[in-house]
Amino acid sequence: MADxxxxxxxxxxxxxxxxxxxxxxxxxxxxxxDDLDVDSLSMVEIVYACEEKFGIEIPDDKSKxxxxxxxxxxxxxxxxx
Amino acid sequence: MxxxxxxxxxxxxxxxxxxxLATGHVRGSRVVSNEEMCTMIDSTPEWIExxxxxxxxxxxxxxxxxxSMAVEAGRKxxxxxxxxxxxxxxxxxxxxxxxxxxxxxxxxxxxxxxxFTAAAFDTNAACAGFCYSLNLADxxxxxxxxxxxxxIGVEKLSEMINIADRGTAFLFSDGAGAAVVGRSESVGVxxxxxxxxxxxxxxxxxxxxxxxAGHPEQNHPLIAMDGRAVYKWAMTTVTAKxxxxxxxxxxTPADLDVFIPHQANDRITDALLRHxxxxxSVTVCHDIADMGNTSAASIPIAIDRMLERGQAHSxxxxxxxxxxxxxxxxxxxxxxx
Numbered sequence: 001m002a003d004x005x006x007x008x009x010x011x012x013x014x015x016x017x018x019x020x021x022x023x024x025x026x027x028x029x030x031x032x033x034d035d036l037d038v039d040s041l042s043m044v045e046i047v048y049a050c051e052e053k054f055g056i057e058i059p060d061d062k063s064k065x066x067x068x069x070x071x072x073x074x075x076x077x078x079x080x081x
Numbered sequence: 082m083x084x085x086x087x088x089x090x091x092x093x094x095x096x097x098x099x100x101x102l103a104t105g106h107v108r109g110s111r112v113v114s115n116e117e118m119c120t121m122i123d124s125t126p127e128w129i130e131x132x133x134x135x136x137x138x139x140x141x142x143x144x145x146x147x148x149s150m151a152v153e154a155g156r157k158x159x160x161x162x163x164x165x166x167x168x169x170x171x172x173x174x175x176x177x178x179x180x181x182x183x184x185x186x187x188x189x190x191x192x193x194x195x196x197f198t199a200a201a202f203d204t205n206a207a208c209a210g211f212c213y214s215l216n217l218a219d220x221x222x223x224x225x226x227x228x229x230x231x232x233i234g235v236e237k238l239s240e241m242i243n244i245a246d247r248g249t250a251f252l253f254s255d256g257a258g259a260a261v262v263g264r265s266e267s268v269g270v271x272x273x274x275x276x277x278x279x280x281x282x283x284x285x286x287x288x289x290x291x292x293x294a295g296h297p298e299q300n301h302p303l304i305a306m307d308g309r310a311v312y313k314w315a316m317t318t319v320t321a322k323x324x325x326x327x328x329x330x331x332x333t334p335a336d337l338d339v340f341i342p343h344q345a346n347d348r349i350t351d352a353l354l355r356h357x358x359x360x361x362s363v364t365v366c367h368d369i370a371d372m373g374n375t376s377a378a379s380i381p382i383a384i385d386r387m388l389e390r391g392q393a394h395s396x397x398x399x400x401x402x403x404x405x406x407x408x409x410x411x412x413x414x415x416x417x418x
Contacts (some may be wrong), residue, residue: 039132041348044312
């Protein structure tokens with residue numbers, strides 16, 4: 001099972017790939033929308049890329065709860081547990 | 082009577098292939114900027130442009146109807162070939178904006194163009210309507226039931242905008258694009274990849290007339306759309322179908338000159354591009370910037386405008402793909418006229 005640091009690193013790569021935000025900016029306390037300036041369509045792409053990368057399913061109603069990078073890490077950890 | 086002695090019916094002789102011979106377009110005459118849009122909805126011009134790539138859209142006046150716009154676009158396309166309506170064997174209108182269930186818009190358009198005996202019917206495949214209709218026209222020409230088909234995508238979506246929906250109201254626009262499709266020795270219309278994702282049929286819907294009574298201030302059926310769901314579907318399914326259309330045409334992405342997806346939202350175009358991984362040599366259509374989303378009309382309008390502006394050229398190989406309410410999709414590789 002991937003550890004949290006690895007999941008964070010993977011999510012940072014995904015965010016960088018889709019939005020151009022520097023990987024170092026992507027830390028657990030950051031809000032995707034408020035801190036990283038990710039808009040709703042980019043968020044759709046990030047969620048989809050996470051599903052592909054981690055081999056999990058993130059239902060629409062759950063994806064709306066992923067406010068921070070930490071939320072996403074916790075979701076991935078729980079889904080893969 | 083035994084089978085062997087019964088008279089045998091014969092098949093018509095069609096053309097080996099078809100191609101688009103000429104295109105024409107007309108846009109709603111009223112320019113509606115993002116600034117003006119923001120006097121009607123709670124948004125900002127920058128937000129709209131950043132989310133959609135749209136800077137301005139075209140709305141038709143009261144006098145500019147789906148019928149008048151379709152006729153004008155059709156006449157322009159025919160004129161490029163020195164043809165008139167009487168040369169047309171069939172008229173197909175792809176539209177969701179013709180509010181009379183019968184007769185079809187195509188019959189009125191055929192009448193106005195002087196195509197008095199042409200076969201005429203509408204297709205309702207929303208934003209995939211032009212690509213669906215082009216597939217039909219190609220089949221009609223190859224099976225010998227028509228030699229010259231006029232395919233027109235036409236919409237007047239401004240009447241159906243839900244101005245209270247700040248997530249979609251700024252997208253839609255009015256216009257018509259026409260293509261004269263005729264016989265060809267070489268293949269000018271590649272195999273269509275088409276279908277639906279009908280498990281998501283409610284993702285984009287236009288109201289029926291019984292619902293109009295609920296909002297008498299807007300006296301047309303209104304469009305409702307789950308933009309996020311459309312985006313995800315486009316990014317995954319439409320991308321895969323676009324790749325399939327290239328493969329079915331027997332070419333590789335590097336052989337393409339132009340990519341003209343339905344002009345739904347420039348962010349969708351960008352996502353399609355990113356996932357399709359087309360080479361940089363392919364010219365990508367961004368007609369939406371000063372045109373908005375005209376559903377079934379967006380692809381033929383874009384083809385004609387790209388040719389006019391020299392962004393695309395006669396003989397270029399173009400991948401076109403429409404996708405929209407249903408959720409329907411259709412795409413094919415074509416040779417530009």
